[in-house]
Amino acid sequence: MAHPDGIGARVRRREDLRFLTGRGTYTDDINRPGQVHAWILRSPYAHARITAIDTTAAAAAPGVLAIFTGADLAADKVNGLPCGWLIHSKDGSPMKEPPHPALAQGKVRHVGDQVAVVIAETRSQARDAAELITVDYDDLPAVVSSVAALKPDAPLLHDEAPGNLCYDWHLGDLAATEAAFAHAAHVVTLDVVNNRLVPNAMEPRAAIGEYDRTGGDYTLYTTSQNPHVIRLLMGAFVLGIPEHKLRVVAPDVGGGFGSKIYHYAEEAIVTWAAKKVGRPIKWTAERSESFLSDAHGRDHVTHAELALDANGKFLGLKVSTVANLGAYLSTFSTSIPTYLYATLLAGQYTTPAIYAEVKAVFTNTVPVDAYRGAGRPEACYLIERLVDVAAREIGIDKVELRRRNLIPASAMPYQTPVALQYDSGDYVRNLDLALPLIDYAGFPARKAEAAARGKLRGIGFATYIEACGIAPSNVAGALGARAGLYESAEVRFHPTGSVTLFTGSHSHGQSHETTFAQLVAERFGIPIDNVEIVHGDTAKVPFGMGTYGSRSLAVGGSAIVKAMDKVEAKAKKIAAHMLEAAASDIEVKEGKFTVAGTDKSLSIAEIALSAYVPHNFPLDELEPGLDEQAFYDPKNFTFPNGCHICEVEIDPDTGVTKVVNFVAADDFGRVINPMVVEGQVHGGIVQGIGQALHENCVYDPESGQLITGSYMDYCMPRADDVPSFTLAYHEEAPCTHNPLGVKGCGEAGTIGGSAAVMNAVVDALAEFGITHLDMPASPERVWQAIRAQRKAA
Numbered sequence: 001m002a003h004p005d006g007i008g009a010r011v012r013r014r015e016d017l018r019f020l021t022g023r024g025t026y027t028d029d030i031n032r033p034g035q036v037h038a039w040i041l042r043s044p045y046a047h048a049r050i051t052a053i054d055t056t057a058a059a060a061a062p063g064v065l066a067i068f069t070g071a072d073l074a075a076d077k078v079n080g081l082p083c084g085w086l087i088h089s090k091d092g093s094p095m096k097e098p099p100h101p102a103l104a105q106g107k108v109r110h111v112g113d114q115v116a117v118v119i120a121e122t123r124s125q126a127r128d129a130a131e132l133i134t135v136d137y138d139d140l141p142a143v144v145s146s147v148a149a150l151k152p153d154a155p156l157l158h159d160e161a162p163g164n165l166c167y168d169w170h171l172g173d174l175a176a177t178e179a180a181f182a183h184a185a186h187v188v189t190l191d192v193v194n195n196r197l198v199p200n201a202m203e204p205r206a207a208i209g210e211y212d213r214t215g216g217d218y219t220l221y222t223t224s225q226n227p228h229v230i231r232l233l234m235g236a237f238v239l240g241i242p243e244h245k246l247r248v249v250a251p252d253v254g255g256g257f258g259s260k261i262y263h264y265a266e267e268a269i270v271t272w273a274a275k276k277v278g279r280p281i282k283w284t285a286e287r288s289e290s291f292l293s294d295a296h297g298r299d300h301v302t303h304a305e306l307a308l309d310a311n312g313k314f315l316g317l318k319v320s321t322v323a324n325l326g327a328y329l330s331t332f333s334t335s336i337p338t339y340l341y342a343t344l345l346a347g348q349y350t351t352p353a354i355y356a357e358v359k360a361v362f363t364n365t366v367p368v369d370a371y372r373g374a375g376r377p378e379a380c381y382l383i384e385r386l387v388d389v390a391a392r393e394i395g396i397d398k399v400e401l402r403r404r405n406l407i408p409a410s411a412m413p414y415q416t417p418v419a420l421q422y423d424s425g426d427y428v429r430n431l432d433l434a435l436p437l438i439d440y441a442g443f444p445a446r447k448a449e450a451a452a453r454g455k456l457r458g459i460g461f462a463t464y465i466e467a468c469g470i471a472p473s474n475v476a477g478a479l480g481a482r483a484g485l486y487e488s489a490e491v492r493f494h495p496t497g498s499v500t501l502f503t504g505s506h507s508h509g510q511s512h513e514t515t516f517a518q519l520v521a522e523r524f525g526i527p528i529d530n531v532e533i534v535h536g537d538t539a540k541v542p543f544g545m546g547t548y549g550s551r552s553l554a555v556g557g558s559a560i561v562k563a564m565d566k567v568e569a570k571a572k573k574i575a576a577h578m579l580e581a582a583a584s585d586i587e588v589k590e591g592k593f594t595v596a597g598t599d600k601s602l603s604i605a606e607i608a609l610s611a612y613v614p615h616n617f618p619l620d621e622l623e624p625g626l627d628e629q630a631f632y633d634p635k636n637f638t639f640p641n642g643c644h645i646c647e648v649e650i651d652p653d654t655g656v657t658k659v660v661n662f663v664a665a666d667d668f669g670r671v672i673n674p675m676v677v678e679g680q681v682h683g684g685i686v687q688g689i690g691q692a693l694h695e696n697c698v699y700d701p702e703s704g705q706l707i708t709g710s711y712m713d714y715c716m717p718r719a720d721d722v723p724s725f726t727l728a729y730h731e732e733a734p735c736t737h738n739p740l741g742v743k744g745c746g747e748a749g750t751i752g753g754s755a756a757v758m759n760a761v762v763d764a765l766a767e768f769g770i771t772h773l774d775m776p777a778s779p780e781r782v783w784q785a786i787r788a789q790r791k792a793a
Contacts, residue, residue, distance in 0.1 A: 003590070006522030010675040014528075015513040024252040027206040027223050032280035035208070036065060038270055039126035040283065041116040041133055042292060043108035046142035046364040046704020047155060050106055050115070050135060058118060058132040063125030066277050067133070068269075069116045070105035078102060078272055081263055082237040083329035084229075086480040087167045087338055087360070095167035095360070098158035100328040102238070102265040102272075108137070109157050109327035110364050111706055112292025114265050119277050123284075142364040142704030146324035147301055149361045157327060157362045164362045166325055166334065171342045172355035172418055180316030180353040184307035188390040193774045194378045196299035196324070196697035197690075198714060199371055203254025204285040205294060209270030213278070217245050220271050224250040225260045225506050226546020229483065231538050233263040233331070239272055246271075250536040253508035257687070258370035259294045260508070261548050262331035266293075291709045296697055297371020299324035300337065300378050306386045312396045314405050316353040319345055319382065323360045326367035333369040334360065339479055340375030340467070340549075346416035347383040348427040348463045348641060349405040354417045364704045370548065372687055373747045376466040377754060381775075384462045384755035388762065389771060398759075399440065402431065402463055409733065420467060422639050424733040425667060427463060430643040433665035433728045438645045446647075456650040457660075458764025462755035465641040468550035468744035471634035486633035487551070488543050489559035491520065491567050493626035495612035497605025498530040504544015505556030506536050509683075510746060511676040512552060516560060518672055519740075523564050524604045525591015542629055550744030553672060554638045554735065561739040562630035570626060571607045577618040578602060578610055638735045638743040642666035644685075644752035648760040655783030657693055657761055663726045664752065669734040669743035678727055681749045685725055688753015690717035692761070696776050715778070769793075 005011050018024050055067040080099040087095045099105075103114050116133055120126035141155040148154055149164040157164055181187060208221040218241055224230050227248040234248075235241040253260060270281040285293065300321050307316040323337035342356040387405075391398040407414050409426040416422065443459050450457035470476060473484040490502040499520055505512060517531035534540055547556070568588060575593035576583040585596045594601035610617055611626040647661040664681055671677050694715040698707045708714040734741030754775065761777045762770065768789040773781065 003522040003525065005528035006518055007672050009518065009673065011514055011518055011528065011673055013511050013514045013676070014517065015511065026203055026252050026254055027208060027221050028284045030208060030221050030251065032208060032210055035280040035282055036119055036121055036277065037123040037126050038273065038281050038283040039118045039123065039130045040114050040266065041118065041130045043104065043111060043113040043115050045108055045137050045139055046111050046144070047140040048108050048137035049140065050104060050108065051138055052136040053116060054134040055116065058129040061125065061129035061132055063121035064118060064129045065121070066119045066273065067116060068103065068273060070101055070103035073101065073103050073272070074105055076272070078268065079238050081265060081268070082233055083334060084233070084331045084482045085335040086482065087169055087334045088480070089167045090170050095334060096161035096165065097329060098160040102268045110366055111704060112366060113327065117269050117273065119273055119281055144363050144365050144699035144701055144704050146299065146322045146361040146363055149363045150322065150359065157364065161362055166329070166360040166362060168357070168359050169338050170355070170357040173353060174355045176353040177316045177318055177355040181307045181318070184315050185310040186308040186390070186394050188306045188308070188386060188393055190304050190386050190389050190772065192302050192382060192385060194298045194300040194302070194381060195691065195775045196368070197297040197371055197695050198291055198697050199257050199259035199294050199297060200716060201255035201257055201259055204287060204290050205260065205264065205266070206282070206284040207267045207270050208280055208282045209274035210280040211275040217247065218271055219247045219249065220267055221249045221251065222267050223253050223260050224248070225253065225256045225508060225548055226544070227506065227536055227538050228504060228544045229546055230263050230267060232483070234268050234271065238268045247539045250506055253506070256508045257372040258297065258374055258548060261546065262295055262369055288710055291706060291714070292366060295330045295369040296326065296366050297368065298378060299368050302382055304382055304386055306390055308390060308394065312394060312401050312404050314349055314351040317345060317351050319356040321356070321358045323358055324363055324365065324368055325360050326363060326365045328367050330367040330369035333367060335480070336370055336375045341379050343418050343420050344376050344379035344465065344467060345383065345418055347380065348407055348465050350407050352417060356418070365699055372684065373466070373750045374549065376747065377751045380462060380464040380751050381755045381758070384759060385772070388460070388759045392766065392771065398461055399431070399435070402461065403428065406463065420637065423636060423736045425639060425641050426733045427641060429730060429732070430641065430665045430667060431463065433730065434643040434645050434663050437663040437665065437726050437728060438647065438661060450649055456652055456764040456767070458648050458760040458762070460646045460756045460759025460761070460763055462644045462752040462759065464644065464748070464752035464755070465639055466550070466747060466751050467637040467639060469554045469634045469638050470549045470551060471555065471637065473633050483545070485545055486631050487545055487555040487559040488541070488629065488631045489556065489563045490542055490627065490629040491560065491563040493567065493604070493608040493611070495609050497526060497603070497608050499526065500532045500534055501560065502534045502541045503556055503560065504541055504546065505552040506547045508547065510547060510552050511673065515553065515672045515676055516557065519557060519560055520564065526604060550640065550746040553740065553742045554738055554744050555632060555634055557740050557742060558634070558738045559630050559632035562632050563628050566628035566630060567626060570622065570628065571604060573622055574607050574610055574617065575602050578616055635737040638669065638738065640666065640668050640743040640745060640748050642748060642752060644756040646756035646760040648757065648764055650761070650764045650782060652786050655779035655781070655786065657777055657782060659689055659721070659723055659757065661723055664749065665728045666745070666748055667730060667733055667743070668745040670731055670741035671729060672742065677729070677745050680745045681727055682725055684747060684749020685753045686717050686722055687750045689722055689757055692754040692757035692775050693777050694721070
């Protein structure tokens with residue numbers, strides 16, 4: 001009989017009660033004894049030399065305890081923030097890696113760059129004092145566009161990076177791709193801009209640094225997705241603190257979407273300054289600061305060409321991308337437009353030859369790093385827009401063109417020409433699931449009905465694939481990763497049979513306290529309420545690489561399974577001793593340890609009690625206790641995939657686009673909790689719609705000022721901007737190389753969402769002769785495009 005709260009059950013999120021009743025504990029909710037406050041003085045200039053800083057008046061302001069600048073950090077030998085991924089250019093040379101100081105030293109390189117920190121008794125006092133600091137700036141020309149930054153006369157950000165170029169990288173077989181194009185019947189070209197985004201997690205970033213003089217121990221409370229990685233980067237590379245002397249705690253975190261993966265300057269500043277001041281120091285960002293300091297996402301400019309034969313089969317793909325890295329290298333920024341982007345350019349298709357080249361560029365903007373999907377949305381958007389353009393140009397139905405080129409399930413495992421090997425998937429099944437849900441056959445009638453009302457209706461497809469888990473460690477290391485990409489878990493049974501599970505994965509909306517507990521409950525036949533999940537504290541969890549890249553269940557969950565395997569193996573030996581049988585005769589089913597062929601059995605609770613009260617225990621063979629740890633390093637990425645279809649309606653008089661229907665048919669492998677999966681997909685689709693129709697981070701090209709620096713100018717999707725979604729999934733193609741068969745679902749909606757929406761928008765506008773529109777398809781942009789075509793006619 002299936003466990004009522006086990007795998008596949010729609011268990012309600014156990015963590016929601018505290019969140020919905022205001023009982024969550026976020027970093028800003030924590031107040032340490034004797035705590036004081038920090039305020040960061042940020043640069044108002046995009047590019048300038050600092051010629052002098054006068055803190056005299058500020059130091060004399062009420063409540064001020066200390067003021068520090070970059071010179072103070074340099075004098076204390078505090079290093080800059082490290083980058084976690086080394087990329088090599090085409091010629092084999094390593095990327096340019098200029099310093100990234102926690103507080104600016106001699107020069108500021110983007111609006112919001114950290115210049116000084118004020119420590120005061122209250123936050124208001126620190127902020128008021130910061131306004132009294134006088135900084136003499138020598139204003140320099142700025143460049144915010146990645147394409148402009150590559151021009152010979154562009155302002156230079158770093159002496160260490162001539163021409164503002166970080167690296168010029170490539171992947172694929174150029175000769176084979178050019179040969180494919182030489183034999184093509186059709187060549188389709190497309191130029192796209194993948195617009196820059198601001199993450200906007202619900203909870204702004206915050207950090208509390210604390211130093212204990214009695215033991216020389218540091219503690220950092222922070223809004224992080226991976227506290228162990230922060231401990232490693234900040235301790236070893238920035239502050240020079242031995243890891244056993246640095247504890248990092250990431251309590252409840254109110255959303256991350258990638259933006260809280262990285263090691264930020266404020267974390268190092270408050271930790272270092274806490275020792276200097278001798279008191280705990282709290283810093284919490286205001287929303288306007290978040291726009292200026294949280295790592296942004298996307299920002300690609302790409303030219304692509306697709307070669308097809310006379311029957312519409314894809315022959316080759318050439319891609320040239322310029323990626324904006326911002327002013328400095330963020331923790332994983334260099335890997336996003338390379339190994340997390342170009343390796344996915346095969347998509348779900350059998351394209352035999354692919355060549356991609358990427359130039360990564362420094363500009364006077366906030367650093368760019370992973371944002372939900374991280375390279376995969378950029379790849380999917382490019383491919384799926386190209387497929388639609390090709391279908392229209394050569395006169396083949398967009399669904400039929402996809403069918404002709406989808407990788408068949410019988411071809412699995414499938415080696416792509418861009419390094420990855422897909423282990424499983426049935427892409428045709430996804431398409432067949434989605435088409436009736438959107439009623440594709442009935443679309444012409446709906447389009448005609450909309451036209452009768454003066455509206456334009458369009459339908460768009462995105463058959464996406466993503467790579468999750470980011471592994472294995474040895475492969476990632478060979479590609480430049482400067483950290484392992486495994487995960488850890490510890491399963492600790494208590495004497496009465498309850499369980500504490502320690503996981504290196506971090507939960508900030510992923511429902512770990514529910515889904516991880518479901519794994520344990522099913523395996524050992526115990527009530528789910530008897531399972532406690534502990535995460536986010538380096539003093540409690542052995543080690544962990546955190547949560548990003550839809551890796552929690554595929555990697556973190558697999559580590560849990562391995563730890564449970566060890567628990568079960570030991571429990572079998574204990575049960576065999578207690579039941580006077582051989583361990584090989586013990587069968588485990590629904591949490592019962594039974595002697596094969598008999599009715600003699602024990603529950604895990606009875607075995608746990610014997611383990612901790614070892615009166616009847618094989619002490620000569622086993623140690624007391626029932627507590628096991630495990631690490632899991634994946635053998636390959638996992639490859640979630642699906643078909644997303646969007647239907648939009650556009651008012652040609654106003655340019656307003658309304659998403660009227662959205663269908664997602666996905667393959668996530670084995671599904672642990674359908675309700676959680678649906679919630680993840682819903683959220684992802686909304687973020688995809690947000691990029692496609694609303695969000696756009698814009699800098700002034702002359703001054704480098706952030707124009708969209710608040711919600712007055714940066715448009716976020718709202719509840720009335722999205723319809724009810726229709727979701728379907730199948731589990732017939734599980735992952736073949738992890739013990740759970742899971743693939744990951746946290747980013748899927750974002751990856752397929754924006755491409756499906758924009759294909760629908762362009763489809764609706766096709767009657768005006770519009771063949772492409774860059775994101776976001778805002779009312780003004782749509783209206784201007786229609787107006788331009790009407791004028792031309």
